Amino acid sequence: MASIDKGVDTGRTVRVGGRQIYFIEAGTGPTVVLLHGGGPGASGESNYSRNIEALAQCFHVIVPDMPGYGRSSKWIDPADPFGDLAGSVGGLLDELGIASAHLIGNSYGGAAALRLAMDRPDKVNRLILMGPGGVGTTRALPTAGLQQLLNYYSGSGPSREKLTRFIREYLVFDGASVPEELIETRYQASIDPDVVANPPLRRPSGPLALRTLWRMDFTRDSRLRKVEQPTLVVWGTDDKVNRPEGGRMLVEAMPNCDLYLAANTGHWVQWERAELFNTLATAFLEAKP
DSSP states (O other): OOOOTTSBOOOEEEEETTEEEEEEEEOOSSEEEEEOOOSTTOOHHHHTTTTHHHHTTTSEEEEEOOTTSTTSOOOOOTTSHHHHHHHHHHHHHHHTTOSOEEEEEETHHHHHHHHHHHHOGGGEEEEEEESOSSSSTTSSOOOHHHHHHHTTTSTTOOOHHHHHHIIIIIIOSOGGGSOHHHHHHHHHHHTOHHHHHSOSSOOOOSTTHHHHHHHTOGGGOGGGGGOOSOEEEEEETTOSSSOTHHHHHHHHHSTTEEEEEETTOOSOHHHHTHHHHHHHHHHHHHSOO
């Protein structure tokens, strides 16, 4: 299915390894892959609904549903989730014949983008990471927002009340700005039987839980200091899911990393501050080496 210049196609699915990966695409130019976060009911198109058309004015934009979400296959390796997601993103680029691309990742998607830059640096040109997961996560107790996220499928199980509280109280700075229809769409996606049977984001458990946790903390991986791709980290100062201090950790560890802190903004910078984010992202990705 051909994409429409500066418009969004209806999406298609390709096989990557043993999975089906669904994605939409728009625009022409250098390829930019948008990787969504790991909250219940997330998908590529919904997470980047305020960014796709703006970025497609300058780039060939690819927006996948990551494994475990949306219309893609619903299983992630619980022993190495970031590595598994990164492998699928790299595999998608291989299947599409794209030698390398810019990556934009929010939260879980930011962790996947950073891991791909560490595992297969040849596939990554520039990185934009928004409140990425896996930054100093083993050095302090989980945030209240991350606890809510990890507990969504446990206890009494998923509910609209749980999701509403997570989105309005923890995901964004101004909970009233989130429309009811967005919450309902995400709730319905979150209770897909395949998702409930295999939650894509869960608390590590079992005898290898500690090993998995350490593997999911980039600040404990020596390869972080070798990620040389120009990187822009964008973090909301009021992020209640991943601590904004993570931005400083990345700046200190990565050799070519800039940091932008967005005031009065939570975990979902690309949605809450869409105009600002679209401007920053375009300027950064178009900058001369």
